[in-house]
Amino acid sequence: MNIHTYEKAWLAASLLLIVGFIVTITYGSVGLGIAMIDDSEDTIEPDELDEDERFAEPRVEQVGENEYEAYVVARTFFYNPDTVEVPANSEVTFYVTSGDVIHSYSVVGTNLNTMVIPGEVSTMTAEFDEPGEYGVICNEYCGGGHHDMEGQLHVVPEDEFDMTELSVEAPDEVELGDDATFEVTVENGQLDDLETTIDLEVGNETIEEAVTVAGQESETTTIDVDTADLGEGDHDWTVTVDDYDESGTLTVAEELEAGDDDE
Amino acid sequence: MSETYIDRFPAEAKVVRSAFYGSFLALAIGGLMGIIQTLHRTGYYRFIDSADYYTVLTAHGVFLVISFTIFFLVGIFTWAITTSLDREVEDIRFTWGWYALMAIGITLTGIAILAGFTDATDISSSVLFTFYAPLQAHPMFYLGLVLFVVGTWLAGADWFRSWWAWKQENPGERIPLPTFMVLTTMIMWYIATLGVATAILLFLLPWSLGLIDSVNPTLTRTLFWFFGHPVVYFWLMPAYMMWYIMLPKVSGGKLFSDPLARVVFILFLVLSVPTGIHHQYLDPGIAEGFKFIAMTNTMFLLLPSFLTAFTVVASMEHGARQRGGTGYFGWLKALPWRDPVFSGMALAGLMFAAAGFSGMINAGMNINYLVHNTFWVVGHFHLTVGTGVALTFMAVTYWFLPQVTGKALWSRSVGLAQVVTWFVGMTFMSNAMHRAGLLGIPRRTAEPLYEGFEYSAVVGSVGELQAQIALGGLLLSLSLLLFFANVIGTVLNGKSDSLPANEYAGTLSGPEDSPRVLDNLKLWTGIAIVLVIFAYTFPLLSIIERGGLFGPDVIEYVPISVDSLPLLVGAIELVFANTLAAIGDGGTALLEGVTR
Numbered sequence: 001m002n003i004h005t006y007e008k009a010w011l012a013a014s015l016l017l018i019v020g021f022i023v024t025i026t027y028g029s030v031g032l033g034i035a036m037i038d039d040s041e042d043t044i045e046p047d048e049l050d051e052d053e054r055f056a057e058p059r060v061e062q063v064g065e066n067e068y069e070a071y072v073v074a075r076t077f078f079y080n081p082d083t084v085e086v087p088a089n090s091e092v093t094f095y096v097t098s099g100d101v102i103h104s105y106s107v108v109g110t111n112l113n114t115m116v117i118p119g120e121v122s123t124m125t126a127e128f129d130e131p132g133e134y135g136v137i138c139n140e141y142c143g144g145g146h147h148d149m150e151g152q153l154h155v156v157p158e159d160e161f162d163m164t165e166l167s168v169e170a171p172d173e174v175e176l177g178d179d180a181t182f183e184v185t186v187e188n189g190q191l192d193d194l195e196t197t198i199d200l201e202v203g204n205e206t207i208e209e210a211v212t213v214a215g216q217e218s219e220t221t222t223i224d225v226d227t228a229d230l231g232e233g234d235h236d237w238t239v240t241v242d243d244y245d246e247s248g249t250l251t252v253a254e255e256l257e258a259g260d261d262d263e
Numbered sequence: 264m265s266e267t268y269i270d271r272f273p274a275e276a277k278v279v280r281s282a283f284y285g286s287f288l289a290l291a292i293g294g295l296m297g298i299i300q301t302l303h304r305t306g307y308y309r310f311i312d313s314a315d316y317y318t319v320l321t322a323h324g325v326f327l328v329i330s331f332t333i334f335f336l337v338g339i340f341t342w343a344i345t346t347s348l349d350r351e352v353e354d355i356r357f358t359w360g361w362y363a364l365m366a367i368g369i370t371l372t373g374i375a376i377l378a379g380f381t382d383a384t385d386i387s388s389s390v391l392f393t394f395y396a397p398l399q400a401h402p403m404f405y406l407g408l409v410l411f412v413v414g415t416w417l418a419g420a421d422w423f424r425s426w427w428a429w430k431q432e433n434p435g436e437r438i439p440l441p442t443f444m445v446l447t448t449m450i451m452w453y454i455a456t457l458g459v460a461t462a463i464l465l466f467l468l469p470w471s472l473g474l475i476d477s478v479n480p481t482l483t484r485t486l487f488w489f490f491g492h493p494v495v496y497f498w499l500m501p502a503y504m505m506w507y508i509m510l511p512k513v514s515g516g517k518l519f520s521d522p523l524a525r526v527v528f529i530l531f532l533v534l535s536v537p538t539g540i541h542h543q544y545l546d547p548g549i550a551e552g553f554k555f556i557a558m559t560n561t562m563f564l565l566l567p568s569f570l571t572a573f574t575v576v577a578s579m580e581h582g583a584r585q586r587g588g589t590g591y592f593g594w595l596k597a598l599p600w601r602d603p604v605f606s607g608m609a610l611a612g613l614m615f616a617a618a619g620f621s622g623m624i625n626a627g628m629n630i631n632y633l634v635h636n637t638f639w640v641v642g643h644f645h646l647t648v649g650t651g652v653a654l655t656f657m658a659v660t661y662w663f664l665p666q667v668t669g670k671a672l673w674s675r676s677v678g679l680a681q682v683v684t685w686f687v688g689m690t691f692m693s694n695a696m697h698r699a700g701l702l703g704i705p706r707r708t709a710e711p712l713y714e715g716f717e718y719s720a721v722v723g724s725v726g727e728l729q730a731q732i733a734l735g736g737l738l739l740s741l742s743l744l745l746f747f748a749n750v751i752g753t754v755l756n757g758k759s760d761s762l763p764a765n766e767y768a769g770t771l772s773g774p775e776d777s778p779r780v781l782d783n784l785k786l787w788t789g790i791a792i793v794l795v796i797f798a799y800t801f802p803l804l805s806i807i808e809r810g811g812l813f814g815p816d817v818i819e820y821v822p823i824s825v826d827s828l829p830l831l832v833g834a835i836e837l838v839f840a841n842t843l844a845a846i847g848d849g850g851t852a853l854l855e856g857v858t859r
Contacts (some may be wrong), residue, residue: 006573036629117480147709
């Protein structure tokens, strides 16, 4: 076969370039550890995500000192949760699946980007060194409202990050002289123990109670308030734990009217 | 008087003409959709609902990359076969038969898409060009595609039939280069379309008709890309053919090397299909190893394009020197830049080279994370199919249309203005799309700006990018108007007696310099099939094993599983052994050719 000398040189240079590309990509995978989205997760039944222990309640979980896992479900046309919050200086593994058609989970301006296919769980691990806020978009057409599908990824400073949840159960009405019972539940999603204080303000009374919640546990504290001290009338109350609060109104009456009439 | 194509082949000229008209109709509809979506997306002018944007986008994709490109290429392939074998088609009724089938098919698909604009029917197919399940189109959409593809299969059969008949009469002759290019392209197309045929006939069509309840989305998606990557070579190889056999001629010279042109087409035949998984780098459920194989195959697919760049530029230089050009770069001035056929193809080639660079980025599987499904990708393929192919097709129309109508081109100056406007318009649009993609702006969206965050541009601004895209879109639309004016003006022209003869470029280094093994189509087909089997058997089996043949609900009906793998591996080994034997024969022949 008759090949011009220049063309032979060009051919050799082209092959060298191609091999060079393959080498750099291999280095990116092996040397820098940029793994591809793969088949490491088991398949999942997209119609039964409500019964799946990971995706029934999509959430962020702490799994190690600076390690978190985020579970996200993509549906037309939203993400659940729509905002994922993680601390800076953490390593986060995302698990994303779809409940209907093909979507993507793409963190704008980063290389966090995966297709989300019903029946499969996409997983990718990323390190977040700095605090920041990112938009999350679906970049695979998923139907007429595709352009409305967006979420957020918040990387918050380490000292501002917690996974505390507060819930309060309190009566609406209490007879004067009886105790009003506040049940305050503090949930600690992080691994370390949470030492904090419950502040209850009701009427003019202020009650403080120290509480320690073990890692990934929840603790319910019962606080009784003597309504005689409050007096008759409507009293606003607020329960505060760290940055969280819940409030309501307690009515103290001379005699309870409702409920007893039928007897 | 010189002999034009229509003088020599009046019946075939009518088919080629009809193919061109079908192609231009699709270009007009697709182009109209293009400007509507450009102005909507950039926010400059919106008169449709954002939900309807996706119907516009589906029509833009399907009409331009399926009907415009493929109708045009069956036209020039028919020209190439008849001209280079110097024989009429075997049976003109058969030729009209496949043309009609393609036309009926694309009409059905087109109706299924455009009906989405009206509520008068419940027909709708806004599933985009990729029709990924579980998005579902109207059955007519899938049915039309099947008929269209079967039409192209029959067209291929027509051309093979011509070649076989010619071979009987010319034993021992080398396959003429244009025919060789047509045949290799069609073999590649037969292999590639098996994927989409399987996806539609076995899964999507029965599913849209309600015969089966569900499909495996990863499986139909993988089968789509089995076809979806090589289909880009189905558009591109006819453009390459034009660069090899027409560009040297209009440059005033000859093709630099016939043997390397054959090698290039063989490389495309062998490597086009086993690369489709590179569109699925970010898909869950496919192992990293399979993606790595697709990546290496893709990288080697750069080789035929590099070779083409050399040959085409060398042929142009040869032509320029024949025209009196001198100096290291001074010869460039001697090229016929005022001829729209030449300048259109040269500018298309230049843009295609730029597309090669963004393609290398796309192919790099880890850097792909940054650009996957962003506007960058749209910028990339508006350089490849949108310019490398489309501008080449429009440019050669100025040569072909007189050949198949017998009428002189209406205006060379308008033609020149058209190709230059396209080049400038695409420079604005594509460059801005690439940059927008790097900011993370997604493709395939009616409204790329979101409520919850803003893109941060290091250079320029999002508004500036949007303006460039809109400006580019307007210039491209203007270019299309000039093109149609020229086509209509030419068709309305009177018959001309002074048209150039129907010829293609001769070669400096002809087929006598290339080993005969290059013409052994069975050998190259065998190798292509083996590579496909290697690249796809295990991914497909794994996808079926994971997600079920018809989706997870009916997983127990999977006919093949990992248990039946040894049987399959046995079958593959058999095919492989046979092919190796064939390669052995071929290799010996190749060595003889080289040493001779």
